[in-house]
Amino acid sequence: MKTLSIVLLAFSLSLGNLIAQEISGIATYKTNRKVDLKMDGDGVTEAMQEQIQAQLRKQFQKEYTLTFTKDESIYKEVEGLNTPDPLASSGGMQITISGGNENFYRNIKENRYVDETEIMSKPFLVKDTLEKPEWELTKESKNIGNYTCFKATYSREVEEETFDSATDSIVKIKKQRVTNAWYTLDIPLQHGPGRHWGLPGLILEVTDGDMTILCSKIVLNPEKEIVIEEPSKGKEVTQEAFNEIQEKKSQEMMERFQSDSRRGDGNSFKIRIGG
Template identity: 55%
Template structure:
């Protein structure tokens, strides 16, 4: 009987902790880019490719803060930057899908929904949709991240990848279906079903994610900070579903590629080709 009483007291204690606490988690991200550049004659341009690779990697190294309580969270880039552009050898590349540091991802775990405030070319959108059921497969594998014991979970999905190649302003688009594995490390020591970006659905806060070419790692956690944790659902922007926004992004990408093609045709210069995948 004594053992049962002690166990129940522990469960109630954890439950009360989960109901009342708030926190802030800092995440650092980086993404690998798979691309190649040649001089238009089939010869690789290794110097330009190295410079572009270094600049792109720097652009994708960002820091975010997840503010959270038991059922809600906001995820936002720490520094507000202008929409990143990369220039190499007279070539300019606009990195698509960046809201210039103003994006906010709000998640409501209880209602299983999210709101993503983002911008495209100065137009503000409010993506409102249901949280995806990731169908995680948990394992017994563990590792330490900081002072927290984390457990491994995985999932796989089929994803359509689009690759673009551009030679002297002429665009070629290729599509292929690839299998992407996501690996998440979560800690039951922080008993909330949340994590960075739109990741969630595990019995503990997700501290690390490897999702294809994207890596997200938690570098700091502050529980019950002295300053009040503000969690506000974004309200302003054109309301769209995720499917509708994906179509808008696809059309915008094609428009940008067309502008680039016309610009290359109107300018004189050495021919080159660039292909970006992923």
Template identity: 45%
Template sequence: MKSAIIFSVFFLFHFVNLFAQNFEGTAYYKTDHIVKLDLDSTSTSTNVFDQEIAKAIGNISAERQNQIEELMAQELQKEYILKFNMNESIYKEVAKLNKPKAATGGMNFNFDSSSEVLYHNIKEERFVKESEILDKPFLIIDKLTSRNWALEEKSKMIGEYPCFKAIFSEEINLETFNWESTDTEVITKTHTITVWYTPLIPVKHGPDDYFGLPGLVLEVEDGEKSIVCTKIVLNPEVGVKIEVPTKGKIVSEVEFKEIWRKKDEEMMELYLNKNQIKNKRNSTNIKIGG
């Protein structure tokens, strides 16, 4: 029975492909994050932000920590729109009215990514991305490289669309930072991404940088982040307009990452220097004799 379903879906996929030269549409997505903080300021964490919060808040109860995690998770919930045709797509956050920032323990959490706009051109194998570093706009233009997805036979329904599972795994290096010793250590972990795509929408697009499957990606599970498609509008009468981003200083992806790395190091050094000055001011010197 399962084999018959798979055969029918892929037969329909190839049938649709024959008549989908002008296939286009709009997909809406919602993101969620699982937030688990390590608020022990004496521990070594792979998440520098955990240690920052720990130092700012100090010792708190488990109930209070759960409240902080829930507020941060709510702040990280976003809604995005993906416009696509057979060759192009553009992905950006849905504009919303400003809302109060999640706050607790005297801290405000603001994870703003609304300025980013991501354009993909599958046919030309290139992408263009508008992004910012400390409010300075950049336009990243580079080659589009798809992940080496492993396609599986496992299937499920997402809304009215039959979907198939695909997985990508790789070894990544993470820097562990110890706030007490200010030393860093590199650890290696396996990073696994699971997506669900539907062959009934025969485009190779998906939310963010999850693309390259034989069908539109409707669901993503990437570590603590998940993305789910909530609505799809296919072949609207007014058509789908896709404009290539143009704002910002033009850089390659490697150049942008290097700029980001240097700014991150500068911010870290500034933070450590401020803490050293603060510790010296708070220290008590005792002089005996002389």
């Protein structure tokens, strides 16, 4: 009886690997971020803050595609038409979210990733080793579309920078960030949106801090063969080197913001988020 159980288990694992080898597809995701922005200063009204928050939420609402095979995937932003924003063009306020389109390539078999991104319009090609998150699997489940999904979670300490208007300085705050993910065993691949991966099935939903990523569509095994091209544009750096450059640029940006704040430019505000 024991021998039979071992044989059945081995057969199940082999069948799962065989199914995974045959799966490829394209998943579409939509992102959203909670915005809790408070501004102090002369001329800052409640209505103005509500307008700014609405504009920021709109800029964070993006669409991405995850193209995947068993071992490879690439996560790309879907390009859309840029419509003029009445707040940005009115001359009263200007809001800029730094950072451009990002192409994130993952190769699980070779345990590496390539991130084609930019800082202040300068292209970078970040190449480094994959590190699997220490997911804690739970029994909690729910349906996302036609897929039964299970919840997984992990937490880690992160450091965030904020501008303290009271002291006119940059403040670094360490906090625990919890990430919740919902994955489906119906698609037994370890891929997921962005840097989220490493679960027994494809990740369809992620809540990471204030950011939510939700899968809205999946096309499995399309008629046209999927070919994933590794990104190749930009200055090649490691993740550590890229983080150092990003932090330096962020400091420079904050210092410019401090300088503008001290000069007091009437009702003109500049808010920049990201690298």
